[in-house]
Amino acid sequence: MDTKKLNESMMVLKEALGDALISADIWIKGTGTSIAGFNGNPRATALFDQITKDIVKSLKSSGFPVLDKYYLINLADGKLVVVLNHGDYLWKMLVDGDKANLGLLLNIAIPDALKALDEAIAG
Amino acid sequence: MWKIFGKKNEEAGNHQIMREHNGHQNNLTKKTAKPLFPAKRNGEKKLKPEFLSQRKNSNGNKTYNNSFKLSGLSEIPEQNNLKKNNETLTKINRNESADKKNLYNHYEELEFFFLKLINEYPQSILLAGIKPLNETKVIIFEDKYKKIDFRPFFQHIESVPVKLNEEKFSKPEYILLKLTGNKTAYIHFRNKHIVFTVFDMENINTGIIINIIAKELNNFKNL
Numbered sequence: 001m002d003t004k005k006l007n008e009s010m011m012v013l014k015e016a017l018g019d020a021l022i023s024a025d026i027w028i029k030g031t032g033t034s035i036a037g038f039n040g041n042p043r044a045t046a047l048f049d050q051i052t053k054d055i056v057k058s059l060k061s062s063g064f065p066v067l068d069k070y071y072l073i074n075l076a077d078g079k080l081v082v083v084l085n086h087g088d089y090l091w092k093m094l095v096d097g098d099k100a101n102l103g104l105l106l107n108i109a110i111p112d113a114l115k116a117l118d119e120a121i122a123g
Numbered sequence: 124m125w126k127i128f129g130k131k132n133e134e135a136g137n138h139q140i141m142r143e144h145n146g147h148q149n150n151l152t153k154k155t156a157k158p159l160f161p162a163k164r165n166g167e168k169k170l171k172p173e174f175l176s177q178r179k180n181s182n183g184n185k186t187y188n189n190s191f192k193l194s195g196l197s198e199i200p201e202q203n204n205l206k207k208n209n210e211t212l213t214k215i216n217r218n219e220s221a222d223k224k225n226l227y228n229h230y231e232e233l234e235f236f237f238l239k240l241i242n243e244y245p246q247s248i249l250l251a252g253i254k255p256l257n258e259t260k261v262i263i264f265e266d267k268y269k270k271i272d273f274r275p276f277f278q279h280i281e282s283v284p285v286k287l288n289e290e291k292f293s294k295p296e297y298i299l300l301k302l303t304g305n306k307t308a309y310i311h312f313r314n315k316h317i318v319f320t321v322f323d324m325e326n327i328n329t330g331i332i333i334n335i336i337a338k339e340l341n342n343f344k345n346l
Contacts, residue, residue, distance in 0.1 A: 047290050051283060055300065058279035063271030064321070065302040072300075073283070074333075077293040102333060 002123045006036045009116035013093065014038055016109035020100030022079065024093040026117070029053075041094075048083050048092045070110070080105070086114060087121070229345050230262060233318065236339065237264040249306065250321040253346070256281055268321075277319055280310050297337055299329070311337065313346040 006026065014021050023039035032049035034040050056067050073081040078098050082105065084091040091113070095105060230253065237251045252263040254277050261274055284295055300308040305325060309332050311318040318340055322332065 043290055044292075047286060051286060054279055054282075058276040059300075059302070062273045062276035063268070064273065064276060064308065065304045065306045068301045068303045070301050071298060073287075073298050074296045074337075075287075075293045076296055079293070081292070103330070106329065 002120050003036070005116070005120035005123075009113055009120050010036050010038050012116040013109055013113040016112055017093075017095060017100050017105065020096045020105075022094040022096055024091065026089060026091045029088055029090055044094070045092060048081070049090065052083055052085070052090055082110070084110065084114065086117060089117065089121070091117065226345075229343065233343055233346070234264050236343075237320075240336070241265055244327050246325065247322050247327040248320060249323055250319070253316050253318050254281075255316050277310070277317060280319075281317060284312065296341075297333075299332065307332065309336070311340045313340075313343060316346045318343070318346070 010024060010026065013024060021038065023037070023041050023044070025034040025037040025040050025042075025045045027034050027045055027049065030049065030053070032046035034042065034045050037045075052067075052071075055071065059066055067085050069086075070082055070084045072083075074097070075081065078096065080095045080097045080102075082093050082095065084093075100109070233253060237248070241248045241251075248265050249267045250263075250273065251265040252261055254261045254274075259274065259278070261277065280298065283298065287293075287295060295312055297312060298308075298310045300310075302308055302321075305323065307322045307324050307329065309320045309322065311320075320332075320336075
């Protein structure tokens, strides 16, 4: 893991989303502790680590297909929580949905950020 | 377990309502002699699932709400014969409150929405239904999975708004999960229910789910 590149991957996301990105954290599954962040929120990181774990477990116990690339929660105040499921890593971002549309988020910002994360993981 | 679900009639291009019990299927539309979705003509006001309002019980009274009593409600014990099951349902129906009957009308409207959706995307809707919050019963409109027990998952999903609230996040409107095999689970939160759908994404995209279906579901304000 190249920590410098890890922080760069966060900046790739920030550059793509601009003011729409409210906060973001990357962590290793099961730890709930951020290893890179932007306006990091430790409590939210721990929360979404647990929520993701429960979703994965309940999908499996129900016989559904398993969680793939991400899940997205649209909140009543117009904000979006996106949790990327990327190998051993989870990447949670809180986005202002009024400032960035989903097309930009799902088709540009996230693919570019994940590409940068892969480079960081590869070292 | 009883289920009501829409089934594509390939020849007619319309949906028929099929009743399934213990693996046997009866085509209810034969009794109505009318297709559920007649071809829409210019000037026609509203499509209506005919059979839902035409079913009568042994006393000759309309029991259209019974369709949802038959829709996989887990608290109704599975019966070994139809007569016994009908008696149980009639008894329950007599005791229903006006509020509950009103609620079933909203379920009926939602079922109609899903039937239209299935008609438009016949291969894309793998599972569709509604679950009252904090109850174990599940009402199914479409189920291509059939043998899986998806209730643990949706029961868990119900706890997500509570957890979010504890950390000062606002209430979720919907959760969209990308699943393996190009499937997407979509859970829409209403005041007292969650509406859930699992899509095969081969012929439908995320934009349609988020920009069109989500907004349509927001119109169901009484659920």
